[in-house]
Amino acid sequence: MLPRSETVGEQGFRAPQVCRLVGITYRQLDYWARTGLLQPSLKTARGSGSQRLYAFGDVVQLKVVKRLLDAGMSLKKIRQAIGILRVQLQSARPLVDVTLLSDGQTIYAAHSSQEVVDVFRRGQGVFGIAVGPVQKELEGEIHALWAEEEEAAQAKEVGV
Template sequence: MLPRSDTVGEQGFRAPQVCHLVGITYRQLDYWARTGLLRPSLKAARGSGSQRLYSFGDVVQLKVVKRLLDAGMSLKKIRQAIEILRVQLQSDRPLADVTLLSDGLTIYAAHSSQEVVDVFRRGQGVFGIAVGPVQKELEGEVHALWAEEEQAAQAKEVGV
């Protein structure tokens, strides 16, 4: 059973939980961590048998990457965008600090409503990902996951 806290994900998330919450395979998560796309901020894997530990913010960023992939972006372009945003924003969590827009070919970072208007003036159809709603959705999914795990643990104790 997971430790409970008033703060969602304060204790961190193990890889199986992250995969469930984000909707990716363990193989994808492992590849993304090993290649530096998004590394776990709480605990990196150190050799065979060790486990990575992801923060809630890490999971939000991973979910944004998954949404960009679902919108048709290539992993190569997502990786390039993350690197550019890290430099521009001087942030280790660049996907948590902006609203992202994508037309499946390009990723736009919107820092204000004026920037979004400029994107539409170019005639591009864009797919918007506001990180705030992703975070709220993920909070609900975390609570549902905890409830499922707790229910499974109780059923195991009873012998059902």
């Protein structure tokens, strides 16, 4: 078990924890990493038996991808949008620094309230995923996960 003295942002997360926090299967996570959609920034898997280690920002991005999928976006379009954003923002973690909007067909990145207004003026109904609240929600889920892991470890020590 990893030390809990670190803040959520400094903590590394193993694949089973990431799957639980994001709400995806290990198979999805593995596929996304192998195909380059979003790879762990702390430690990549190097063959059988090795483990990936994801940073908090990686988990935030994965949760945003999951929300886009839940909203009806195809993985192909999400992959294209991430690629475009990486180039435009010159960032390895493009989903952390923007608010995403979608009409179910297209993904829009808003860097300011003016851009959001421009999207709405086109008359297309869109939904927003503000990354800040996703980060806060994820921090709460991580603390709950840590508490459950601590309880399980203590129960195991007692022999319950």
